[in-house]
Amino acid sequence: MKQLSPGQQNQVPFVSVEHMTSIVLAQGVETFLSELTDYIEEDYKRWMLFDKTPRVASHSQEGVVELMPTSDGEIYSFKYVNGHPKNSKKGLQTVTAFGALSDVDSGYPVLLSEMTILTALRTAATSALAAKHLVLGGEEKKGSSLTMALIGNGAQSEFQALGFRAILGVEKLRLYDIDKTATRKCAENLEKLGFQIVSCGSVDEVVLGADIITTVTADKQNATILTDNMVGAGVYINAVGGDCPGKTELHRDILLRADIFAEYLPQTRIEGEIQQLDPDHPVIELWEIIQGKSDWKKGGKNVILFDSVGFAIEDFSALRYVKDLLLKTGHYQLLDMIAEPEDPRNLFGMLQNSRKSAA
Amino acid sequence: MKQLSPGQQNQVPFVSVEHMTSIVLAQGVETFLSELTDYIEEDYKRWMLFDKTPRVASHSQEGVVELMPTSDGEIYSFKYVNGHPKNSKKGLQTVTAFGALSDVDSGYPVLLSEMTILTALRTAATSALAAKHLVLGGEEKKGSSLTMALIGNGAQSEFQALGFRAILGVEKLRLYDIDKTATRKCAENLEKLGFQIVSCGSVDEVVLGADIITTVTADKQNATILTDNMVGAGVYINAVGGDCPGKTELHRDILLRADIFAEYLPQTRIEGEIQQLDPDHPVIELWEIIQGKSDWKKGGKNVILFDSVGFAIEDFSALRYVKDLLLKTGHYQLLDMIAEPEDPRNLFGMLQNSRKSAA
Incomplete structure (x- = not known):
């Protein structure tokens, strides 16, 4: 060194x-x-x-x-x-x-x-890296037609938006937060940077037409931000906010019809959305995709879920x-x-x- | 706060x-x-x-x-x-x-x-605290007649000496290190501070007449610094140097005739001298003595061993x-x-x- x-x-x-x-x-x-x-x-x-x-x-x-x-x-x-x-x-x-x-x-x-x-930046970079491989098959900047819903418009939200634009080319955003002032703040910051923004009044509204749903809320509890009926076939969910025991964002039914990807399973089983599932529920580690070691292929009707908790x-x-x-x-x-x-x-x-x- | x-x-x-x-x-x-x-x-x-x-x-x-x-x-x-x-x-x-x-x-x-x-200071303070309770029954400064052998005269040795003087009143030291220049350095530093020093040429020599033996060597291996025949009945051993798996300083036979005290057993079983013993060998945690929760009494013929590894x-x-x-x-x-x-x-x-x- x-x-x-x-x-x-x-x-x-x-x-x-x-x-x-x-x-x-x-x-x-x-x-x-x-x-x-x-x-x-x-x-x-x-x-x-x-x-x-x-x-x-x-x-x-x-x-x-x-x-x-x-x-x-x-x-x-x-x-x-x-x-x-x-x-x-x-x-x-x-x-x-x-x-x-x-x-x-x-x-x-x-x-x-x-x-x-730096943590806000590396979380966004990791989300973008996962989406590059899981949404675009490893290629960059081919997603300019994609729309991302951003649920949770707090401290990390703008970094997520910029990560998805830098790596995937995403320009179209739909924003929602239970706190309207957070959405206003996020929209103001991102509009200045040229994003096309739609601010929404509910979760039901924000997910309409979204190809990618990023959840980045902060409650320390099992908060069902997304329920099963809100998420269409083939949608990509980038679940960032649930990251400790007892803190999740997604209804269990969504997980049951998803292809699930995680950073490091021994940690994610404790902290991630998959804490709601059986400990042997099939989940693929992201490195397997990045290294081409998995035979998973995109294209089914399943939801694709990156259950991000952040890894060392x-x-x-x-x-x-x-x-x-x-x-x-x-x-x-x-x-x-x-x-x-x-x-x-x-x-x-x-x-x-x-x-x-x-x- | x-x-x-x-x-x-x-x-x-x-x-x-x-x-x-x-x-x-x-x-x-x-x-x-x-x-x-x-x-x-x-x-x-x-x-x-x-x-x-x-x-x-x-x-x-x-x-x-x-x-x-x-x-x-x-x-x-x-x-x-x-x-x-x-x-x-x-x-x-x-x-x-x-x-x-x-x-x-x-x-x-x-x-x-x-x-x-600060680590050198806290290690010495912890050693002195243990000896205060295990040698002097919790009273301070009653040990001015005691002689301490100091095996390993490196970076931590002077702090150990000062800790035992500050808390127990120990003035008489016998020094030994495989590296004679380390002993000379330690002797010079401590003589200036008024200690009575005898520098020794071997472990056999350094332990002669010692009431307290402090081992603070640094090798990352199982180094048998002390063998059974060197340690008399009732001697107090402050074993500081052995502090990770595969790094010990005492022969197992000494441990088998010792009353053993440790900081936190789940850690010391892995890192301390007692990694050489069965995992259920009786060991008393220091807090039990300090809180008066143990019925252990000094005075037998057993060696008394503080198996220090340092705790958070x-x-x-x-x-x-x-x-x-x-x-x-x-x-x-x-x-x-x-x-x-x-x-x-x-x-x-x-x-x-x-x-x-x-x-």
């Missing part, structure tokens, strides 16, 4: 919120999403190399705090992320995150980064991409994070010498 | 290596260790409140990277820590660490800190202590770590607005 600052392994590059904003805007949001999708796809193509483990969750009444580690044997990554649905009523983010990359050979961290913005490898890819952009953009600061005594066995001497130099 | 900077939850206080050094020296190392021992003891007294889970380890040929989370229902903490025995040959630290505290109700991080120095609650206590010192000492910087849009649902608008203000 390349050093950012040779000989200064005690200095860890940190990407703040301001730095991340500058990096994303310097690339352009859609270019960032497009390149990030490529990084995630690369890592899905070497899926077997990774250490994979369901995330480590600490649940409380108000929400959940999770750690998401993974490693490809050369680089290790983890993300800290919370999910607190009531936060927005307090003026706080529902989801905040930060994370790090480190060098497996030495164990030293090599990047620390904000990941609140996507964060790994996102941090890897940000690290590759650091030298190019220069948007980071160095943190004095690792104690570096002249003699590594003399950590105590380093403390003592500070006393002398301070005296 | 008190805010450091009211109304600025997006700014997270960060304690760098330099800040940590300043904090520890401002308190004085032994005062720091003594107060930290009190914090750990407080948390051991409310053991049942904590979420407890074995650490999440990612092993490679060169070492291990671990995440250690816990929560008391109000505060959540985690530590990132690596263990790479060959690092010191490359001029790097064997163990480096950093960690965070966050507010369970909002999920927002409230402290990020270096923990390389000790890091929780250490971060809690550092956080309490921040306002007093002022040694921290604020990091722009959490995205804070005016409307929490409008993360994308925050990005867009940065574009405008940059234009």
Whole structure:
């Protein structure tokens, strides 16, 4: 792994919120999403190399705090992320995150980064990657005639829209949220960017004519956002909001007539929509499609469901991409994070010498 | 949980290596260790409140990277820590660490800190806390006549010595390391602080007349540092170095004639000296002694063994202590770590607005 600052392994590059904003805007949001999708796809193509483990969750009444580690044997990554649905009523983010990359050979961290913005981007990039393979058979930008319904118009919604435009070419959106001000906010943001928007007053209305339905709501409960009668044959559902035990968005009947795809089954069985199904209900992992290892073919009458909960490898890819952009953009600061005594066995001497130099 | 900077939850206080050094020296190392021992003891007294889970380890040929989370229902903490025995040959630290505290109700991080120095301190404080209860029956500073053998004179050794002086009053030390320059370094550091030091040429020699034997070596293998014939009846062993699968320091025969104490059994059965024993071999958890819940009494001929591997609650206590010192000492910087849009649902608008203000 390349050093950012040779000989200064005690200095860890940190990407703040301001730095991340500058990096994303310097690339352009859609270019960032497009390149990030490529990084995630690369890592899905070497899926077997990774250490994979369901995330480590600490649940409380108000929400959940999770750690998401993974490693490809050369680089290790983890993300800290919370999910607190009531936060927005307090003026706080529902989801905040930060994370790090480190060098497996030495164990030293090599990047620390904000990941609140980055998580919204990698979630959208993963959704777009899945849809590229499951809707367009792996080809990009052939979906400009497709209409996407976007249910849930909160913090992640615009990123989803931009991801689907960057990768699939989707321009036509139908928006719905139980909170009309959220829909207005989302519509205003996206109209400026040239999308064709229809704002809707109900779920029944928003799904009319939609080829793709993206659900990205935030309630921590089993909220049946979509019922069976609302979803026509062959529709593609990108289910993003249900992502912890007891938090789902789809009626079970939809799942029973769907071809279902997931990121990492041991995690999705606990957290995804499929927590409503038997633990041996057939589900295909996305990497199998991306690597051409599955004989699944699009074209039946079944609904196609990507049951997304977010997996550690996507964060790994996102941090890897940000690290590759650091030298190019220069948007980071160095943190004095690792104690570096002249003699590594003399950590105590380093403390003592500070006393002398301070005296 | 008190805010450091009211109304600025997006700014997270960060304690760098330099800040940590300043904090520890401002308190004085032994005062720091003594107060930290009190914090750990407080948390051991409310053991049942904590979420407890074995650490999440990612092993490679060169070492291990671990995440250690816990929560008391109000505060959540985690530590990132690596263990790479060959690092010191490359001029790097064997163990480096950093960690965070966050507010369970909002999920927002409230402290990020270096923990390389802090881990050495909390390990020593935990060792001293265990010895206070297991050697002195819970009383402090009654052990000035005791002699401690210190096997392994690397980065953690001086902290162990200072912990045992701060809490038990131990002044007499016997030192041994396979690397004589490590012993010389340790002796020089500790003689300046008034310890009575005997440097020894072998393990057989170092344990002569020792009441307490602390083993704090770093090899990632089953290294039989101590064999059965070396350890007399009633000796107290503080075994710190063995802390992952396949890494032990004591011969099994010692364990078979020892009263054994551990931090958290589901973790220590995997990582500690007792990985050499049957999974149902009787072992007492330290909190049971500290809370007076065990009827174990000192005084038999058995060796007494504290099979320390380090547990997440000790890091929780250490971060809690550092956080309490921040306002007093002022040694921290604020990091722009959490995205804070005016409307929490409008993360994308925050990005867009940065574009405008940059234009």
